[in-house]
Amino acid sequence: MSMKRRQLTLLFDKEKGLQLSSHKLLPDSSFRAEDETKLHSLKAQIQSHAGINSDLAGYHTSSSSTIMDQVAVNVKNQNDVPTPEDLGWIFPPVKPSKHHACLHLPASPTSTSSSTACESVSDKWDRHHVRMPSSKKNKFVDPITKEIKSRWRCIQKHLSTSPLTTPEQFQAAVLSYNPRYKDEWCFEGLFDYCQHESFRSRDFRDFQDRRNQFAKLTPKIAKLVTNLKDVCPFAIPLLQRQNNQSITLSQAQLQDTEKKSSSLSLTAFFTTLPASFLKVESELCLRKPNLPDGVVTFQRQALRDNQFPDWQNYTMPLTKLKPFLHGTIEDHGIGMLQADFANKIIGGGVLHFGAVQEEIRFLICPELLISRLFTERLMDNEAVIITGAERYCSYTGYSSMFRFAKDFHDETPRDKWGRRKTQIVAIDAVNFYGDPEAQYSFSNIQRELCKAFAGLFVKYSDRNLTDRSPENPSFATGNWGCGAFRGDPELKSCIQWIAASCAKRNVMYFTFNEEKLHHRLITTMEMIQVKGYTVADLSRFLFLFARHRKEDSDMSLFDFIADQICGCILPKFDFEEDRKDGQGKETCD
Numbered sequence: 033m034s035m036k037r038r039q040l041t042l043l044f045d046k047e048k049g050l051q052l053s054s055h056k057l058l059p060d061s062s063f064r065a066e067d068e069t070k071l072h073s074l075k076a077q078i079q080s081h082a083g084i085n086s087d088l089a090g091y092h093t094s095s096s097s098t099i100m101d102q103v104a105v106n107v108k109n110q111n112d113v114p115t116p117e118d119l120g121w122i123f124p125p126v127k128p129s130k131h132h133a134c135l136h137l138p139a140s141p142t143s144t145s146s147s148t149a150c151e152s153v154s155d156k157w158d159r160h161h162v163r164m165p166s167s168k169k170n171k172f173v174d175p176i177t178k179e180i181k182s183r184w185r186c187i188q189k190h191l192s193t194s195p196l197t198t199p200e201q202f203q204a205a206v207l208s209y210n211p212r213y214k215d216e217w218c219f220e221g222l223f224d225y226c227q228h229e230s231f232r233s234r235d236f237r238d239f240q241d242r243r244n245q246f247a248k249l250t251p252k253i254a255k256l257v258t259n260l261k262d263v264c265p266f267a268i269p270l271l272q273r274q275n276n277q278s279i280t281l282s283q284a285q286l287q288d289t290e291k292k293s294s295s296l297s298l299t300a301f302f303t304t305l306p307a308s309f310l311k312v313e314s315e316l317c318l319r320k321p322n323l324p325d326g327v328v329t330f331q332r333q334a335l336r337d338n339q340f341p342d343w344q345n346y347t348m349p350l351t352k353l354k355p356f357l358h359g360t361i362e363d364h365g366i367g368m369l370q371a372d373f374a375n376k377i378i379g380g381g382v383l384h385f386g387a388v389q390e391e392i393r394f395l396i397c398p399e400l401l402i403s404r405l406f407t408e409r410l411m412d413n414e415a416v417i418i419t420g421a422e423r424y425c426s427y428t429g430y431s432s433m434f435r436f437a438k439d440f441h442d443e444t445p446r447d448k449w450g451r452r453k454t455q456i457v458a459i460d461a462v463n464f465y466g467d468p469e470a471q472y473s474f475s476n477i478q479r480e481l482c483k484a485f486a487g488l489f490v491k492y493s494d495r496n497l498t499d500r501s502p503e504n505p506s507f508a509t510g511n512w513g514c515g516a517f518r519g520d521p522e523l524k525s526c527i528q529w530i531a532a533s534c535a536k537r538n539v540m541y542f543t544f545n546e547e548k549l550h551h552r553l554i555t556t557m558e559m560i561q562v563k564g565y566t567v568a569d570l571s572r573f574l575f576l577f578a579r580h581r582k583e584d585s586d587m588s589l590f591d592f593i594a595d596q597i598c599g600c601i602l603p604k605f606d607f608e609e610d611r612k613d614g615q616g617k618e619t620c621d
Contacts, residue, residue: 113359117367119455119505123419123489126280126327126449135266136282136327144222156267164268166261175211184210184261191254197247201225205254209530271332271407271416278331279406283399283422283450326422326450328399330406335376335413343481343532343556343571350567351502353539355528357550361542362393362423365508366444367453368540373512374458376547378416379404387434388515393456396440397421400456412479415487416458420451453504457487461513461524468518472581477527477574484512484531510542511549521549522556522589526574533567552606556590559597 128134142385159330164170170183186209194205203219210217226243264281282414361370372387374380379401382391394400399421407416422444426437444452462479464471471477490504509528513519524540532539543550560570577592 113364117505120369123447132278133269134280162268187257189285196250199226212596218389273408274334275590280327280329283326298552331417333415340482349531350539355550355553356422356542361508368455368506370457371509372458374460376410376460378407378458386449387431396425397423410460413486416457459483459487461517463517465518472578480527484528488535506538506540507532508540552590
């Protein structure tokens with residue numbers, strides 16, 4: 033009698049490590065000798081590959097109908113962190129072109145001259161550019177006199193003459209040049225911050241300290257805002273949908289001490305930019321005694337249909353994936369492409385009350401906030417890559433427990449164009465909050481593969497790649513879209529591994545102290561790599577699982593992969609049929 037399909041589960045036991053267990057055999061099923069041989073062989077391969085002493089791994093079989101066939105992997109404690117890499121060598125030059133707007137041009141790498149402002153249209157008021165507050169076309173109607181006035185002159189007048197040392201003075205100044213929002217805008221958060229003892233109590237700052245800090249900081253911000261026209265006199269183009277476009281801004285002008293990126297941020301703080309209002313908490317991250325003098329590049333990358341891999345027929349081997357139980361992307365992804373678990377509107381809730389992965393990254397690296405000013409909503413085939421952003425502060429906690437801790441001295445080296453060798457990629461996962469089961473459909477798996485690849489893909493033709501394998505820096509990532517968006521970490525880890533392999537990158541995967549996921553990921557990864565599976569093989573596992581999930585919603589992806597590997601079967605799959613099933617179905621926002 034042929035043996036029924038066995039359901040395999042990965043069991044975590046703190047004393048024994050991980051166990052790959054085959055159980056739930058039907059009473060009439062029998063365990064064949066070849067099955068036991070396969071399990072013995074797989075166990076030996078995994079132990080050899082992982083450098084595990086066979087005496088530490090338990091293995092048990094029984095001929096009864098309740099047999100428990102186990103392959104145990106004693107996973108080593110991996111408290112180490114990734115080895116830093118050097119990704120700066122892959123950066124394209126900061127050079128003005130049709131697709132690269134350099135609003136500040138650094139000196140040539142071989143030149144001793146100072147950096148210079150790049151020629152650009154000084155004043156544009158259209159749908160292709162940011163409507164700058166200093167534009168001559170920025171006007172409003174005075175509600176009392178009914179006169180048409182220059183908003184910029186009003187901004188300069190009130191910010192240069194008002195004391196701005198109290199929340200009341202701040203509110204009056206902001207509403208003076210935004211009179212139409214007098215009954216709409218709420219300043220309660222600012223008042224609470226400065227006046228209430230109970231507001232986010234910190235050991236090092238009571239409410240009196242907050243009032244004093246506000247009175248000291250706000251006039252300095254106002255001075256920067258009134259100098260905006262001198263610091264950034266150019267029309268900033270929008271990074272619009274389906275356009276491959278880059279913008280480079282300076283961190284500081286060499287003949288001045290004002291930061292361009294922070295000047296724009298601070299201008300937004302006074303609500304002089306379109307629909308922008310920053311939290312006071314984020315402005316604390318901008319306080320730094322020695323202002324930097326580099327540049328930051330914002331790149332929107334949109335891939336065409338013919339640039340995406342044919343996942344199920346891509347026979348290249350999988351790159352390395354290394355899980356880390358501890359550590360964070362920003363602290364330990366040094367020299368790697370670092371993931372921003374983005375919202376399709378970049379920055380997510382950073383200007384409101386959000387304080388999860390993306391929002392925290394934007395707060396500790398506040399130059400990232402500027403991307404919200406000119407980046408349109410991301411489409412499914414797009415990503416934003418930000419090169420050179422500097423970190424300004426450390427933090428503690430997460431979500432409602434997030435707190436500013438202290439200033440951070442960023443010692444990341446710069447590339448030859450003055451950019452920090454830090455590169456962040458914003459990729460937005462689908463929000464499955466209302467229907468988590470939808471993520472296992474063929475169309476949504478395909479969507480997430482394409483989204484991840486859109487951010488990881490690199491196309492530079494002037495590189496010498498002979499001494500590097502894989503060609504591109506590693507991808508530092510983690511549980512992308514697995515928090516509020518309800519993504520499945522097992523599925524998302526495999527999706528990112530496939531996309532990174534196609535983009536010729538290794539994966540450094542931070543599980544953020546999720547011990548069970550860490551060990552399950554290590555065991556599954558070892559099984560896949562021991563077998564020498566390719567991108568096509570792992571892709572097939574995912575698409576097969578999409579079909580299987582319809583019949584068995586209790587089985588996890590890693591259990592399913594273990595079942596397939598131990599059975600040594602890769603069944604054929606009608607991709608075209610399932611692709612048709614997914615057509616016309618939109619993913620969740």
